[in-house]
Amino acid sequence: MSKEIKVALLAIVAIAALIIGFNFLRGSNVLSSDQTYYATYPRVDGLNVGALVALNGIKVGQVKSMVLQPEKGNSVRVALELEKGIVVGDSTTASLGGSLLGSKAITLTLGKNSKTYTGGEEIRTVTPSSIADAFQAKALPVLDTVGATLANINGFLNKDAQTNIQGTLVGARASTEALLRLIASNQANINQITRNFAQMSVALNKTTGKLDKIATNFGQLSDSLKTAPVGPALRRLNATLADAQATVQTLNTALNDQSGSMGKLLHDSTLYNNLAATSASSNDLLLDLKANPKRYVHFSVFGGGKDKTKVETTKKPDGTTTTEVKKVETTSVVK
Template identity: 35%
Template sequence: MKISNETKVGALTAIAIVILILGFNFLKGRNLADRSDKIYAEFPSVEGLQVSNPVFIKGLQVGKVYAMKEKDENLSGVIVTISLNKRVNIPKNSLATIGSELLGTSSVKINMGNSPTYIQDGDTLSTMKTLGLADKLQSSLDPTLAKVNKTLESLDLVLHNLNSTLDPNTKNNLQSIIANLTNSSKSLEKLLDAQTGMLAKTLANTESVTGNLAKNNDKINATVDNLEKATGKLANAKFDEAVASLQSTMAKLEATVDKVNSNQSSLGALLNDRKLYDQLLQTNRSLTTLLDDLRMHPKRYVNISVFGKKDKKGPLMSPIYDSTSTKQGNQ
């Protein structure tokens, strides 16, 4: 079976109308899918309240504002229809109020009562007028303004009595005191100006110093780098090994000095034995005498002449120059 284009267009139009109605009712706060109870509340004014605004009980949203209409032609009140989407038992002596937040929307708040009987579908809640934000501010400011006015009146009376009490001399004294205070304030101002000048000079000097530091920043960085390198080299130096080597050398030197001071070594015996020293001195003197005799009388020891005469002089008994004696030896 072939469906004509007219049938398709009609079906789509009907579906669009249904969706439009459902969407409109949803935006109005009406839920067509769920069955909900409707109760009513009469307010003298609903300023700020709109359809689909929430309804709260103890901070929990239990419904929405379904509709609003005037009570009569004189607009003596407004009847608000509340659609409840939660099954809650609301006592009959509960009160409905309109609350508005400073930066939020208005809403209906139901203050639960204590009646054993509950509101049924179609019943009307009692209402209570609540003060708006401006009314609350006005009620808070009125006592404060009254206190301020009383304080100003008392101050005016005190000043009037003070003016009538003071005689001309006292007034003149007060004027002179005020004049002195003026002069003192001028002197203080001059002093502060002088101190300000000194402070400005100090700040200028400080700025100059910081400028010089900024100009020499590269040099300062180079100096710090060199110092860091030097400290790094000192940190990497093998001080412990050097100290240990020096201690070992000192110990060996001390042992050598001890041996020199003792008679066990040759050098110690030579330095400490007086008899050995005298023998060496005598040996040196005899050797010197022999060399001097060899120099003065060589023919006595070596004879190279066939016809030469034999030297009949006796040998030297002491060196020509005796460093151990103050006298000159025989030749």
């Protein structure tokens, strides 16, 4: 084989490899047995050659090429290269969609086909509203409202309003300057207040130390009370109270029992009546002694003489009185 033929064959192989590699980089495999179908869209913003063709979220092909058709209203005819096992027909639709920031893709939707395609046929297309279109539709009324609001604000901020705002700012500046002058004139008082706060802080720190000591003492007292034999003392106190209660109960029983001495003293009125009668007799005796002292005291200087008698009247407790005449012997002594 001559050198020229070898060079020619090498050139053919290199050209073929270049074509295959170029198509592969574009997303098309010239050596594959995939079927090619076509879909026509009015516009394909964001769609690129090699873009994904998906069925139920799974890649089943890719965009092979896109051709502008001026004779059909500048519509775009897109060649879809699908895997050989994918069956499409007259009910299949190719929907163009994608995200706002990402590239677009084509999604296939299968149905009940009355006719099955074998390759080269035109697939029905669906162009849903994109996110950008929806956003634009929503944003335009908002932008119009914002523009109207800004126009109202500009109308409000006329010359009079601007003058009023400037006057307000001037007044605020004057108030600020007056406040600064007030602070400067009372700087000494402010310094004194600051020193007082500092002294108060020192005093509080000292008091905190004392409070710590008091808390420590209370803690020690609590520990002492915790270890003190409070339980036995309380039990003894309970026993003493029980004995005192029993004693009081016994005394109460004895006082209420009328057969006993204390019960008779409390419930029998005879002793009270006797004491009352005795007190009355004593009073009568004292009154009679005061009225008739000669009946009870006799005095004689020489003694002798006639025998004398005296009359004694006794009042009994039942109110009756008895009179007795008694003979009194005279002596030289005072009776």
